[in-house]
Amino acid sequence: MARALIQLGGTKLGASLRYVQAAQRLGLRPITFSDEPTRYDHFGAKGAETIRVDTDDLDALIRECSRLQETYGIAGITGAVDPVYATVGKLCRHFDLPGPNPDAVEQCCDKYTQRQLLAASGVPMPAYRLATNAAEVEDSAAEIALPVIVKPAVGSSSVGVRLCRNVDEVVEHTTYLLGGKHIWRSSPRILIEEFAQGPHYIAHTMGNEVVGIEVADFGPPPHFVLREGIFPAPLADDEYKRIADVSLSCLQALGLGWGPACIEFRWTKRGPVVIEVNPRLGGSQIFELAYGFDLITEHIKLVIGDKCDLRRRHSHVAAWRCLLPDRDGTLDWIDGVARAAAVPGVAEVKLCVGPKTPIIRNGDELDALGWVMAASPSLAQTKAILQSAVNLIGWSITPFPSTDEVTLT
Template identity: 75%
Template sequence: MARALIQLGGTTMGSSLLYVQAAQRLGLQPITLSADPTRYDHFAAKGAEAIRVDTDDLDALIRECSRLRATYGIAGFTSAADSFYATASELCRHFDLPGPNPEAIEQCCDKYTQRQLLAASGVPVPAYRLAANAAEVENFAVEIGLPVIVKPAVGSGSVGVRLCRTGDEVVEHTNYLLGGQHIWRSEPRILVEEFAEGPVYGADIMGNEVIAICSSDFGPPPHFVYRGCTYPALLSDDEHERIADVSLSCLRALGLGWGPTGIEFRWTKRGPVVIEVNPRLHGSPTPQMVDLAYGVDLITAHIKLAIGEECNLRKNHSRTAAARFLVADRDGTLDWIGGDSQAAAVPGVAEVKFYVQPKTTIVRTGDYRDCLGHVIAASSNLPRTETILQRAIDLIGWSITPFPTVDEQKQCAAPHLPD
């Protein structure tokens, strides 16, 4: 009987496809359960199977997996997405397969609960308050002191996250979040946080081992759209040790330590301050860069843990890998995007990936959805990697036709009168 790896849901930027491909390399049949299989490109992977099922209904998932056991030996469960990872851990428990603690995953995915647990254990975090309505958001912003971060208590990908420098910006963004434009996955609750200023770093962890630490940078405020990422981060031994120590403190505080964890930091005057702990791998292109920089395949390691096998986390080499995201510069209709084949041919370029196709409607939202694609490069040192990356970026281009203005729309709609 064939052994299957069951994956819940998916991601639109490639991590789920990497899980499918890694499962196939391990001789497993990848099966993805999703409420909407058409949303994700990995369902088209050769030999992959996709089944439509309500991923919010645990009983429905259990019934479907029980049915699958008549055909497959279920080797394990996993997910590449926050919103499904807790459910995947519930399935691990139900079918007595390896996996993380579902309660730990649930409380980690709630940013307020996560903040409380970290702070109670002495882990450095920004000052924070939880607000249930607009008046509380305004009061807490004054209490913490401007500027502040205003964001949903549950979510990912910087969706709904904004830096507010003035009281008017706090009111504007709160009205946006509570006014029906933001899609809430649960009861509306808003986190108001101190703005921790400083360089951004990320730690990639498997089990209780810090595998890699990267440096990242964002586009201009008030939003937090990733522009690039580099492995390894340029840190002194002391700085590296401090981030690693705080990372392990996060695991203990949150009851994590099985499988992957991704942690984001800001290095402030206090040293490393934890911005967010994700009880999963950081999304693509992080796994590819860790593999390029160190020879550690985090996705294969995660799958091996999920199916009860020993994983290999030994570093095979030391290189510099970097990625640059291609970010939309305006709203409108994407006329064309190209240069990927030329960029991919540059020596040292490891991957060029576009997330969108021509004729796509582009509406910038100030989060991960503003990214049109990415380029990854790797070499023996940072200057060379940056040169390779820039050479590839210079070969890529796109054109976005802005939406017509109100006056242009009126002009087009006006009847044409003969002379």
């Protein structure tokens, strides 16, 4: 009987596809559950199967897995994004398969509950408050002192996260969040946080081990759209140890001792403070480029009950850069991709859009037109390769017609 890997689909199609490809390399039959299976049509061409299931309906997922058991042996169940990961844990428990602790994942995905658990364990964090209405948001911002971060207490991919530098911006963003434009997955609750300033680091973990630490940077404020990253981060030994020690404290405080997690920090005057703990895999390709192993493959090994192997095959420096648009409008053209991909040391050039695509920046990770990844034996060389490739890529965006122009037309 063929062995299947069940994956709950999500917004990160690229990550989901890499799980499909890794499963196939391990001799597994990849099957994706999604409430929008047409989004995964290209998976079918790669020998994968997609089944329509409401990924928010646990009973429906159990029924579908039970039906598949008549044809396949289910080797494991996983998912690539936060919103489905607690459900993954519940399915794994139901079918007695290795997987994350669903209670720990749910607590972690509620950023306020996460903050409370970390604070109780003495983990260094920015000041924070919880609010359920506009008046409470304004009061909390005043207590913490501007500038502040205002964001949904439950969410992912930086959706709805904004830096508010004055009272007007606090009011504006609160109105947006509570005014019906933001889609809430639970009852509206807003987290207000101190704006911790300093370099941004991401600790990637597997089980109770820190696999590596990445340094990353964002696009222009007030949003937090990741623009570029370097792995491994150029840290002194004592700096690495401080971030690693706090990372392990986070895992213990949140009960995340199984599988992958990524923990975001800012290095402030107080040292590393925790911005957010994500109970799932972060970037994966950088590990293969920098250290020679595929973290998704190693995660799947855990999912199916095997041991993962995180030994480094080599030690290079990998870097990536997102191609971020500077305006909304219609993408007229984008070129230079083939030339960029041909630069020695470039590992990947990926576009998410094509000509005539409407570009609407929402201030989250889906804003990117694509990305470039590069690697080499040294930091300076990798930076130079990446910049050379990015310089070869250009595009043109025609702004949308203004309301006045449309009216005159």
